[in-house]
Structure formats: C-alpha cells, structure tokens
Amino acid sequence: MTGEVAVLGAGMHPWGKWGRGFVEYGVAAARAALADAGLEWRDIGSVVGADTVRGGYPGYVSGATFAKALGWQGARVTSVYAACASGAQAVDTARAQIMSGLADVVLVVGADAAPKGFFRPAGGERSDDPDWLRFRVLGATNPTYFGLYARRRMAVHGDTPQDFAQVKVKNAAMGALNPNARYRAPVSAEEVAASPVVADPLRLLDICATSDGGAALVLSSMDFARRHGAARPVRIRAVSTVTPRFPNTVLDLPDIATDSWAAVAPPDGTFRTSIARAAYEEAGIGPEDLSLAEVYDLSTALELQWYEDLGLCGEGEGAKLLREGATSLGGRIPVNASGGLASFGEAVPAQAIAQVCELTWQLREQAGDRQIAGARVGITANQGLFGHGSSVVAVR
Template sequence: MREVAIIGIGLHPWGKFPQKTFIDLGVEAVSKALVDAQIQWKEIETICSGIYIWGGNAGHLSGQYLASVFGETGIPIVNVYNACATGASAMRMATMSIASGQVDVALAVGMDVSPEGFLGAKSDDPKQDRDVLRWRMVGMPNPIYWAIECRKRMEKYGTTEEDLARVKVLLSKYGAQNPNSRYKKIYTMEEVLSSKMVSDPLRLYEICATSDGAAAVILCAASKARQYTSKPITVAASTLGSALYGDPTLRISAISAPAKAEAPLLSESYSASQQAYKQAGIGPEDIDILELPDNSSWHYLQYLETCGFCGEGAAESMVREGQTQIGGRLPVCPSGGFASFGEAIGAQAAWQVAEVVMQLRGQCGSRQVADAKVGMAQTYGLMGNSGTTILKR
C-alpha cells in the first residue's frame, strides 16, 4: 500500500445560514481546499462525498451535484452515509483509492444544513425502522440517550455537575479563538450551571447544537505531495469501526440494551480507534492532540476512556488537573469542539480532520498546540458506526 498525504483542506464556517443550500456550503469548502492545495479541479481523480440526508436525490448524490458545479470530468464518485462518521468514511475511501494505486489525487467532502431543533425520525414504519419506536412509544430525542449514559457514569464514578460544566467552560475558550466556530462566547462555570436543564443531568450548554457547515479534504499519493505543498500531512491511519455484541450502551435508535456487558461502552468507537492504533503502529500515548466528538459533556469524558487515553473513571480528574487543556498532557478539542461548532452530521468528521491538519501545520494562532506532531480525529456514530483518523507531520 502507498503512503497517503493530505495536501489541502477547506471549510465553510459552522453556523446557521438560512439563505444557503447544502451545495452552496460544499462548493465553498471544495473551492477553498483547491486553493489550499494549489491544485486544479481537473486534477481530482475521484470524489468520496458525504450524503446530505435531508436533501432528496440531490443530497443522496451530493458528489455528482458538486461535480456538475465544478465541471463534470467522468471520474468515479461514491456517496456515503455513516451518520456522524460520514466524513470519516469518505476519508477512508479516498485514502484507500490512493493507497491501492488506483488514483493519485482524491477529494473527501461532507456538507450539512441541519433541520431546526432536535433531529427527528426519518420514516414512520416501525417494522423496518426501529428508530420509530423511540419516538412514538417513548419520546426519546438524542440527548436523552446521552443523559442516561451520563447518569450511569455519575453513579459509577461520582462525576459531578461541575465536571460536566467544566468541559463547556474549557471548550468555549478555544471556540472563541477559532474563526470557523459558530459560538464565540466564553462561558463561566456559573453561566453553564445556571443554563436550562434539558435532559437531566445535561444542561443546555452541555449539549451541542445542530449547525450548518461543510469541510473538504484533498488527498494525494505521498510521493507526489510535495509537488503541491511544502507541508504535507501524512495519513497514518483512517479506519471505521462497528459495534461489538454485548455492548452495554443504550445506543441511539435502540430502546433496549443487554444487561450483561460483554464489550466496552461505545464499542464502535473502541473498535475504530483500536484499528487505527494498529494501522498507524502507535498508541494513544503518542497522540499530541485529539479532536473527539463532544456531542455532550458526557461524550468528552467517556471518549477519553473509550479511546484509551485514561483508565476507567479517570477522565474527570484528567480534566480537573488541566491535562486536556492546550499546554497540558493531551490537548483535547483545541478547535473548540462540537460545543463551539454544533454538529453538522455529514460534515463534522471531515471538519475534525481539517482541524487536526491545521494544528499539525502550525496554522492555529492563539489556540495552537506547541510542536504538535501527531493528531487524532475521532467520531461518534449512530447505530454502531464510528471512524478514526490519525495524522502526522
């Protein structure tokens, strides 16, 4: 397999843009990535595009739509949906297309315009789509799942309300310094702890919003990368994981879980990260920066354990001691995280990769992690899927 490098990234900032369509956002991200890579559109040899699930046929064939805007060239285009790991799946396909020797240059892209409020059901057939049951029979939007896991954690490890609030306070400082973030306000503990309760124990500022955004990544055979950039970023691993039987997580969409744990919590993310460590030939101790999916404060704490950055129940003390801050042992989400961006399902995993690339290039200004050499982007995932990307300079 050939080594693969990232030569360009492009982002449409995160926010709410009611005047724009998903393709407007995607076109801006791709345009910026082409400029960043100093490459011509005609040199792109394959497109791996994240599906925009709320956009009908145009959204399901988002890659073809993008190609029509930039000019159709007959190249292979694959459209992929893996929920939160959609962008990671596009990354993995683009990486493999180059690693296998089939193409030299590939585009991975994701774009999303979120509906307002809680993300809702997509069908009304409970026999085919178990997701219908949680809506019609129980009334369970996504944050309820996170709250249920968070309550288990509080019971097991003594996680406090302050531990949950501290995550938002920390991330808001970084988000305020990121030109692409949606939320720029810096929060105090008091402000977070007095924000509205949504799904007890999770408060409004401890749950990510739903946003619009787009991210594009241009990848190239490492042997040719220096034709385009002086700072290629090597793809050390690009993996996908699925769930393991016996995972005790009450997973979004499900209304049941096994009583006896035979696998780790969030086993799909455990699987993806373990594969990535193996593929990259490095372990969590070698990672300098981590972008994890902080859909809620619970995720931030849990993912540190799930991906092997601390032992069971040790995440809270890691955060309390400042180990996850810029300047600490493992800076976590120096981008500001989902807390500052909000989730844009089809785009967010590609955005996480772009943030790691900017850190490894040393382009992050006041929120730059000094001398970051190896970075990891980790996704969450609906119904048992997750992606991990490890990058190094």
C-alpha cells in the same frame, strides 16, 4: 505500497445557521481546500461526498451533487452515508481509491443544512431502524440519550454537573479562537449552571446545537504530493471504521435429541474503545504518542467518556483528567482545540471531515492562537448510529 496518504488541502465553510442549501456550503469548503492544496478543480480525479439525508435526493447522491456544482469534468464520483461517521467513511473511501491506484488525488466533501431543534428521523417510516424506533417508540430524542449517559457516569464514576460544565468552559475558550466556529464567546461555569435543564442533569449549554456547515479535504498519494512540491505533508496513517462485536452463540447439535448453546466470551471493551484500538493498531502508535485529539462532544458528559475510550486515562478518570487541565490548551493532551461541537454544533456529514481539517492545521502549525506547541500526532473519534466507527490518525 505505503499505507499513508497525503493531506494536500483542507477547507471549511464556517458553521452557523445561514439559511441556505448544503450544496453552497460544500462547494465553498471544496474551493477552499483546492486553494489550500494549490490545485485546480480539473486536477481532481475523484470526488467522494458524505451524504446528508436532510438534503433530499441531492443529499443522497452528494458526490455527484458536488461534482455537478463544481462543474462536470469527468472525475470519478462516490457518495457515502454512515450517519455521524459519514465523513470518516468518505476519507476511508478516498484513501482506498488512492492506495489502489484508481486516483492520484481525491476531493472529499461533506456539508449539511440542519433543521432547528432536535434531529428528527428522515425518510419516512423505518421500523427496522433502531434510530427511528428510539425516537418514535421510546420518545428518546438525542438529548434524552445524552442525559441518561450523564446519569450513568454520575452513578458509576462520581462525575458531577460541575465537571460537565467545565468541559463546556474549556471548549468554549478554544472555540473563541477559531474563526470557523459558530459560537465564539467564552462561557463560564455559572452560565452553564444557569442555562435551562434539557435532559437532567444536562442543561442547554451542555448539549451541542444543530448547525449548517461544510468541510473538505484534498487527499493524494505520497508520490503525487512529492511531484506537487509537498516534501513533508500531513499524512493520514490510519482510518478506523469498525463495527461492534456482540457476544456470539454457536449452535451445537451433537444429535437430534439434544440442543445446547456454547456462549462466546464478550469483547474486551466497549464499541468506542474498539474504534480507537483499531486506529492505534493500524497507525502503530498508542495514546502516549498523541499530541491532540478531536472527539465528538455531542454532550459534555460524552467528551469525558471519550477520554477513557481513547485511553487518555483509566476508566472513570475522565473528570480527573479534565480537572488537572490535561485536556486544555497547554495541557498534556489537548482535546477539541477546535472548540468541538460545543462551539460548532452538529453538521453531521461534515463533522468528521472538519475534525481532520483541525488535525491538519494543528500539525502544520497553522492553527493561530489555538496552536498546540510541537503537535506531531493527532487522532479524531466519533461514532455513527447503527454501528459505524469513525477515527482518523494523522501525523507530521
């Protein structure tokens, strides 16, 4: 059995602050993906929803929520939650169902209606949740974390606020070409530098917004795709949902009188590098094979870190890669041709799905003015809190 599944359809509800419920955005994206696939809702054998904890009980059972909104028709239903990696987990679940023969064609949907301002912990007191503790005990909102990470890059690698600003300039230029993006105007480095400081050294335009939006995919077996007339569809070749590897210790008690600990060597790389490595290994490719990458640019500094974690350049060389123009349209390896979170903002359970939508359109050569010439292989990357990896490799 092949490890690939076909992407028959991709659809989105444009990002913004629309003031409506997440179900409306998800249903609109689902219908767009079905239309793109040339299928009817009744053709779908399974629905996998990426959960949103901000949607109340319907958000926790998003698979059933979307199935009900589209009209009960007997499909299997699954709901998954993995914070920012929820969309990749949903794609992986759909792929597993297809490869196991449980379903020929699966609809994957994620949508969110985000609050204004910083994300806050949802679901009450959760003292066993590191995210809750970070907010409540340390007072470290997401921008605080982003600022600390940016300071680390400045101290260790010599990055500058001007480098960070150029990430925003690049992504805003590409987002201006994307009809689904929330922010569709070019931004200058001077405008970034003039925006208010939020978490030193990062300014308002260095940090992504919170947004409403939805994204959906129709995935199928390769046999179904051929029967449906899709002779050469975009294929998902790998999905990485790995967890971190911490140094382990092994208790050694040779006798009752002595205790000793044998430390296991730490992993060879960071959690984010392991996410990419697992995707590359499963897909049988390397960074040199990529045509494009879509990464989770929660802040401009974090995008530079992803360059290194994906192996697009060596450690500490992210800013150099940016300055050379390699990650811009027309460069060696465009990153965030969609405009990224800089242009969309964060609609958490939809974003990893939206990344695969962008790969699909690029690999089909349907990306319009932001099209990357000759795109054949793409990768997505982000991570969810509490140790959720998220990376998808798609090929044409």
